[in-house]
Amino acid sequence: MTxxxxxxxxxxxxxxxxIDFSAVTPTSGxxxxxxxxxxxxxxxxxxxxxxxxxxxxxAVAALLEMSAVIITEDxxxxxxxxxxxxxxxxxxxxxxxxxxEAVGRLWATGLR
Amino acid sequence: MGDGPALEAGRFAPRGCIVKPYIAxxxxxxxxxxxxxxxxxxxxxxxxxIEKGINLLAxxxxxxxxxxxxxxxxxxxxxxxxxxxxxLQTREEVHLLCLFDTLEQMEAWQNxxxxxxxxxxxxxxxxxxxxxxxxxxEFVRRETQLLLTSTDLSLEEAVRAVDSIEGLAIPAxxxxxxxxxxxxxxxxxxxxxxxxxxxxxxxxxxxAPLRYPQIRGYPLVRDGDAHRLNEFLGVxxxxxxxxxxxxxxxxxxxxxxxxxxxxxx
Numbered sequence: 001m002t003x004x005x006x007x008x009x010x011x012x013x014x015x016x017x018x019i020d021f022s023a024v025t026p027t028s029g030x031x032x033x034x035x036x037x038x039x040x041x042x043x044x045x046x047x048x049x050x051x052x053x054x055x056x057x058x059a060v061a062a063l064l065e066m067s068a069v070i071i072t073e074d075x076x077x078x079x080x081x082x083x084x085x086x087x088x089x090x091x092x093x094x095x096x097x098x099x100x101e102a103v104g105r106l107w108a109t110g111l112r
Numbered sequence: 113m114g115d116g117p118a119l120e121a122g123r124f125a126p127r128g129c130i131v132k133p134y135i136a137x138x139x140x141x142x143x144x145x146x147x148x149x150x151x152x153x154x155x156x157x158x159x160x161x162i163e164k165g166i167n168l169l170a171x172x173x174x175x176x177x178x179x180x181x182x183x184x185x186x187x188x189x190x191x192x193x194x195x196x197x198x199x200l201q202t203r204e205e206v207h208l209l210c211l212f213d214t215l216e217q218m219e220a221w222q223n224x225x226x227x228x229x230x231x232x233x234x235x236x237x238x239x240x241x242x243x244x245x246x247x248x249x250e251f252v253r254r255e256t257q258l259l260l261t262s263t264d265l266s267l268e269e270a271v272r273a274v275d276s277i278e279g280l281a282i283p284a285x286x287x288x289x290x291x292x293x294x295x296x297x298x299x300x301x302x303x304x305x306x307x308x309x310x311x312x313x314x315x316x317x318x319x320a321p322l323r324y325p326q327i328r329g330y331p332l333v334r335d336g337d338a339h340r341l342n343e344f345l346g347v348x349x350x351x352x353x354x355x356x357x358x359x360x361x362x363x364x365x366x367x368x369x370x371x372x373x374x375x376x377x
Contacts, residue, residue: 035298054204054266056297078266080303 001025001109003067006047007093010105012070015077015092016085024091026067029111031103035060042066047111049102053077055084062088072099131351131369136168136360137161137344139199139209139284139310139335142179143249146240146260148339153249154179154186156341162192164346165377168355170197170211172284174259175229177222178244181215185247193355199284200225201260202267207284207291209310210274213357217277224273228263267297268304275305280357285312285337286327287320299326308333308364313345317374331364331372349375 004021007014027045032038033052038060042048047067050057053075061069068091071077077085077092085092095102141148142157161169169192171183177198184194196218197211212218233256234242242255265273267283274281283293283300286309293300293309300306308331311320321328336345351371352359363370 034295036295039298052204052296054297054301055268055303056299056301060298 001111003047003091006068006106006109006111009109010070010095010097010102012093012095015071015082015094016090019091021091024067026111029103029106031099033099039063047106049099049106051075051099053081055081057081058084058088058090058092061085061090066090068093070095070102072097072102129353129369131353134168134193134350134352134355135165135346135375136170136333136348136350137164137166137335137338137346138170138195138197138211138282138333138348139172140169140338140344141173141199142171142183143241143243143245144173144176144179144255144259145199145339146174146234146236146242148173148240149341150241151341152339153245154183154247155249157183157338158186158190158192158194160341161344161346162190164344166344166346167192168195168350169193170195170209172197172199172209172211174199175201175225175261175263176242176255176257176259177218178255180218182245182247195355195357198222198225200265200270201262201291202270203262203264204267204296205262205291206267206293206296208267208270208274209280209282209284210270211280211282211357211360212277217279220277221274221279225263225265226257228265229257230261230264232258232261234258234260267293268301271304271306278357280307280360282306282308282310282333284310284335286310287315287324288312294324294326300330306330307361310335312337313343331366333364333372334374345377347374347377349373 003024026047030042030046031049271281311334336343
C-alpha cells in the first residue's frame with residue numbers, strides 16, 4: 001500500500017508540494033492529537049492521523065521521518081506550517097472526515 | 113513590605129531606579145470559572161491572597177474577565193495590586209495566561225476573544241455555574257457563554273495579539289497533561305516570542321527542567337492556579353520599580369535590575 005493508494009482511496013487533499021507518492025510506503029499507522037504522545041508512541045515512517053494543525057506537527061513528523069500527516073476535519077494549517085513542511089520534506093494531507101473515519105478506512109486498507 | 117527590603121533590593125538596580133519586591137500570583141480563578149469553588153469570591157480571594165503574603169495578583173478566569181473589576185474593588189486600600197487577566201484556551205487547547213495593566217486593554221482583549229469563541233451556551237449541570245459577582249461577592253448575573261472551550265485563535269495568534277496591545281502572555285501549567293503546552297504541542301514553539309512559562313503547583317522548579325529539557329532557557333514562574341482558597345502559592349518574588357506588565361517583562365528577562373526569583377514559603 002503506497003501513499004498514492006492511500007490518497008486515492010481516502011480522497012485526500014495534498015497541502016504540500018507533490019512528490020512521487022507511489023514511491024512512499026507507510027510503515028504503520030498512528031493517531032493522537034497530543035504531540036508528546038506522538039513523539040513517544042509513533043513509529044518511524046508512520047502515517048499519522050491528527051486533528052492538530054499546529055506548526056509543531058511538522059517538527060514531530062520530520063523527527064519521526066513520517067510518511068505523511070493526515071489532518072482531519074478540514075483543520076487548516078497556516079501558511080507558515082505548510083512552508084515549513086515543504087522545507088522539511090514533510091507531506092501534509094487533508095480530509096474533511098473525522099479522525100475516527102480516516103483511521104477506520106486506513107485500517108480497512110490493511111495498514112497497521 | 114517595609115523600606116528595608118526595598119532599599120536592599122534597590123542595590124541591584126541601576127542608579128536612580130528603586131526596585132521593590134512583589135510577591136506575585138499570576139494565575140487565579142473566581143466564581144466566573146465554572147470549575148472554581150463558590151468560595152472564590154472577591155473579598156475571600158483578596159483576604160486569602162494577602163494572608164499568603166501576595167501583593168500582586170492576576171485574576172485569570174477561563175476565556176473571561178467580568179470579575180476582574182470586582183476583585184480590584186475588593187482589594188482597594190489593601191495595598192494589593194490586582195492585574196486584569198484571562199486564561200485563554202487556544203485552538204490547540206493550550207491554556208495561555210494573558211495579563212494586562214488596564215481595564216481598557218482587558219476590554220479590547222475580551223472583545224477579541226468573544227469573537228473567537230463558539231456560540232455555545234454553558235451547561236450548568238455538566239460544567240458548573242459561571243457567576244459574575246460584585247466586590248462583596250453578591251450575585252450580579254450568570255455568564256451564559258460556554259467558557260470551558262477553545263477559541264479558534266492559534267497559540268501564536270494569541271501571543272502576538274496580546275503583545276500587540278502590550279500585554280504579557282504566559283503558557284499556563286505547561287507540565288499538566290490537561291491543556292498544558294508540552295503535552296499538546298510537545299515543545300515550546302520557536303516562531304513566536306514566549307516570555308515565560310508557568311509551572312503548576314504539582315511540579316517543583318528544580319524537577320521541571322530535568323523532566324522537560326525542552327523548557328531550558330525559558331524564564332519560569334509558578335502559580336497555584338487557585339480554584340479554591342487553599343490553592344494560592346505566592347512563590348514568585350519579583351523586583352520591580354512598579355507593578356506593571358512592562359516591569360514584569362523586564363524582570364523575566366532580568367534586565368535593568370529587575371528580576372524574578374522563587375521564594376520558599
